[in-house]
Amino acid sequence: MPEPVVVAVDQGTTGTTVCVLDRDARVVGRAHADVAASYPRPGWVEQDPERLWRGVVDTVAAALAAGGRRATDIGAVGITNQRETTVLWDRRTGEPVHPAIVWQDRRTAAACEKLAAAGHGPAVAERTGLVLDPYFSGTKIAWILDADPELRRRAGRGELAFGTVDSWLVWRLTGGRRHVTDVTNASRTMLLDLATATWSAPMAELLDVPAELLAEVRPSSEVYAETDPAAFLGVAVPVAAAVGDQQAALFAQACVEAGQAKNTYGTGSFVLLNTGPTPPPPSREGALLRTVAFQLAGEPAHYALEGAVLATGAAVQWLRDGLGVIGSAAETAGLAASLDGNDGVYFVPALAGLGAPHWDARARGTLVGLTRGTGRAHLARAVLESIAYRTRDIAVAMSATGTPVTELRADGGAAANPWLMQFQADILGVPVDVPDNLETTALGSGYLAGLATGFFPDRAALAALRRTATRYEPRMPTAERDRLYADWLRALDRSRGWSRD
Numbered sequence: 001m002p003e004p005v006v007v008a009v010d011q012g013t014t015g016t017t018v019c020v021l022d023r024d025a026r027v028v029g030r031a032h033a034d035v036a037a038s039y040p041r042p043g044w045v046e047q048d049p050e051r052l053w054r055g056v057v058d059t060v061a062a063a064l065a066a067g068g069r070r071a072t073d074i075g076a077v078g079i080t081n082q083r084e085t086t087v088l089w090d091r092r093t094g095e096p097v098h099p100a101i102v103w104q105d106r107r108t109a110a111a112c113e114k115l116a117a118a119g120h121g122p123a124v125a126e127r128t129g130l131v132l133d134p135y136f137s138g139t140k141i142a143w144i145l146d147a148d149p150e151l152r153r154r155a156g157r158g159e160l161a162f163g164t165v166d167s168w169l170v171w172r173l174t175g176g177r178r179h180v181t182d183v184t185n186a187s188r189t190m191l192l193d194l195a196t197a198t199w200s201a202p203m204a205e206l207l208d209v210p211a212e213l214l215a216e217v218r219p220s221s222e223v224y225a226e227t228d229p230a231a232f233l234g235v236a237v238p239v240a241a242a243v244g245d246q247q248a249a250l251f252a253q254a255c256v257e258a259g260q261a262k263n264t265y266g267t268g269s270f271v272l273l274n275t276g277p278t279p280p281p282p283s284r285e286g287a288l289l290r291t292v293a294f295q296l297a298g299e300p301a302h303y304a305l306e307g308a309v310l311a312t313g314a315a316v317q318w319l320r321d322g323l324g325v326i327g328s329a330a331e332t333a334g335l336a337a338s339l340d341g342n343d344g345v346y347f348v349p350a351l352a353g354l355g356a357p358h359w360d361a362r363a364r365g366t367l368v369g370l371t372r373g374t375g376r377a378h379l380a381r382a383v384l385e386s387i388a389y390r391t392r393d394i395a396v397a398m399s400a401t402g403t404p405v406t407e408l409r410a411d412g413g414a415a416a417n418p419w420l421m422q423f424q425a426d427i428l429g430v431p432v433d434v435p436d437n438l439e440t441t442a443l444g445s446g447y448l449a450g451l452a453t454g455f456f457p458d459r460a461a462l463a464a465l466r467r468t469a470t471r472y473e474p475r476m477p478t479a480e481r482d483r484l485y486a487d488w489l490r491a492l493d494r495s496r497g498w499s500r501d
Helices: 049-066 109-117 121-128 137-147 149-156 165-173 201-207 245-252 313-322 331-337 376-400 418-428 440-453 459-463 478-500
Strands: 005-011 015-021 027-034 074-081 087-090 160-163 180-182 216-218 221-226 238-244 261-265 269-276 289-294 302-309 346-348 366-368 408-411 432-435 468-472
Touching (some): 005 049, 005 440, 015 440, 074 245, 074 440, 109 121, 109 137, 121 201, 137 149, 137 201, 149 160, 160 165, 165 180, 165 238, 180 238, 238 245, 245 269, 245 440, 261 440, 269 289, 269 376, 302 376, 313 376, 331 418, 346 376, 376 418, 418 468, 418 478
Parallel strands (some): 005 074, 074 238
Antiparallel strands (some): 015 027, 221 238, 269 302
């Protein structure tokens, strides 16, 4: 009889990846499917919740087949997901009542500015750990309800449910039996009281979100229910983990103790620093987010400081699809390396505004320093450099809290770019450590599901499985590092000028 396996689902912004893990946490089957988005207006980003759900089921089936496994071999399912993306559905039919509003969507910028102008920013930061920004779910929920008064009436009657993507998937996997969300995803809604890890009635009132919409908040690693065979490949197996994608990567990178940090380079980039079992104090002017890192069943939650860069891989995609400058992301390393320097060309990737530590929703992407001699290589290098500069912006803010980043553990697609990783180490002045498996978001959900079901023995055993593939040591002289970063800050100021005009 085949050994059981854990199915780790990573439902991301641009694709769904499923990894099948054996008891040694080795990936024995894998599949990936792209995820489409629509852009109905400038600044709006939407997805079809039904396509997200069907894509997960189909990709699980493909991953099992790739590993020569069957659905009956599944010992547990773990989910990690794009976090702030907002789904509302009918509790009776399970049908979505509106397209999912993706975390990148900026349509509620004016609502956030109105709340900030009314003086609510400090209270929001103190209670939730977040800033007033359209990135988060709360104002997205309110927008959907305000756009259709009948939906607001139905929400108040308890007929509708809200969830981030984890909650939506658990609902569908369990045939609608469980409406739950894990504490890490809940902490991204602007509706959770960070200190108590429970929904905040004052925040729900402030954002005009009916409490009847909200799911039960549970630990990241716990058996929530079994799958409904009619919905999921004909089997009833434990759904045993849900965790936001960035927190999943933190866990898989073995950043499970206070002071350890990672950066996931995906559509955006996200630097998380584990701060331990006590919520960290607010950072200066809300520069960094405070969020839940993970929670195991029966244990207190761990917390983290987070800095979010809203467009990094998306900027490389723009070079490829928007401008046609490159044919593939892999070309950027060679193009960047073909130059001895950047020749004063800087790109600010504010394609969806600026995230941490600036939080300027009206900033715009900016390219400066162009001359007649500027070519493809300069553009590719400027985009890669911008990813590293934005990471340093966040590291500087973390150092200001009294917890400097002394090593950065890197994962995600761009961590495979050797030129970028070396430049990242150079511009930070600290080592960058890249693991042998870059799909840490999927691994994190699988690890947490395996812990909940006894498939994996304990957290220490999983941490020992992390192996370094490449370690990049800084080699740039300090004076050059500081000169480049000073020029970057001047370019950054140009991008923010749009919001002041």
